Amino acid sequence: MKKLVLLAGLLLGMILLRAQAPATTSPLDNSPLDMSYYPVNYPVLKVQDKINEPLIARVVYSRPQKRGRKLFGDLISYGQVWRLGANEATEIEFFKDVKIDTKVIKKGRYTLYALVNEDKWILIFNKETDTWGAFRYDSAKDILRATVPVEKQDTITEAFSIAFQKDQKGADLVIVWDDVLVRLPITW
Numbered sequence: 001m002k003k004l005v006l007l008a009g010l011l012l013g014m015i016l017l018r019a020q021a022p023a024t025t026s027p028l029d030n031s032p033l034d035m036s037y038y039p040v041n042y043p044v045l046k047v048q049d050k051i052n053e054p055l056i057a058r059v060v061y062s063r064p065q066k067r068g069r070k071l072f073g074d075l076i077s078y079g080q081v082w083r084l085g086a087n088e089a090t091e092i093e094f095f096k097d098v099k100i101d102t103k104v105i106k107k108g109r110y111t112l113y114a115l116v117n118e119d120k121w122i123l124i125f126n127k128e129t130d131t132w133g134a135f136r137y138d139s140a141k142d143i144l145r146a147t148v149p150v151e152k153q154d155t156i157t158e159a160f161s162i163a164f165q166k167d168q169k170g171a172d173l174v175i176v177w178d179d180v181l182v183r184l185p186i187t188w
Contacts, residue, residue, distance in 0.1 A: 031064040031086035031160075038164035038171045038186075054095070056171070056188060059112070061090040063159045071178045072116055081124070081134045082114050084175065085160050089113065089131045098170070099187045100125075101146050113137060114175075121175075121182050122147050151181040 037043065038056045045051045064086040069075050076082050084090040093109040109129050115122040125144040126137070153176070160177040170187035 029062070029087070031062040033060065033087075034063050034162075035060050036163045038166075040164055040166070056096060056098070057092060057094050057164065057173075057186070059090065059092045059162050059164075059173070061085040061160075061162050062087040063161065065160075066156065066158050066178055072180060073118065076116055078117050079115060081137050082116055083134045084112050084114050084162070087132070089133060089137075090162070091129055092125070092173075096188060100144060100184065103144055105144060110143065118150065120147055120149050123182075123184055146184055148182045148184050151183070153179045153181050155179070 036059045039053050042055050062085045090112045092112045094107050096107050098105050111126045111129050113124040123146045124142055127141040156179055157176045162175050164171045165174050172183040172185050174183045
């Protein structure tokens with residue numbers, strides 16, 4: 001009986017100590033993870049049995065906020081490789097072979113980087129995946145570089161965003177942040 005009382009007292013003491021310990025909560029990420037699909041809203045349409053075309057592509061990226069900062073040419077230096085977002089490098093996955101600038105990109109997963117300039121961006125598709133930022137970027141692993149013009153917008157986009165937009169021959173990969181928009185045509 002003494003052992004049972006001792007054990008119960010010990011357990012109660014552990015519970016009370018645990019209850020007094022400060023909560024270990026992690027703060028929310030300032031640049032939350034997001035995904036974009038083509039067809040747009042693919043997972044939702046799939047659950048609703050409203051899919052009438054196969055999954056072509058998915059982009060996984062983090063969404064930093066502008067928060068009053070000067071972005072292009074300052075926070076994001078012109079002429080240097082950028083991870084397209086924040087945190088882990090942005091990744092794009094193609095679920096079938098696609099064409100960009102008449103070059104075929106095989107079905108698979110790639111890291112997507114950019115060389116940002118004032119009037120154009122060079123979007124870089126790279127074989128190295130699962131990497132943080134652009135710190136270990138290796139141009140020898142590039143499979144494609146595509147130059148796209150910068151479109152200046154009248155409105156400011158606060159959160160970095162990537163989305164697919166259907167067009168006549170496939171879809172455009174649209175990247176927008178601050179007053180800058182670039183679009184990369186993708187066909188299949």
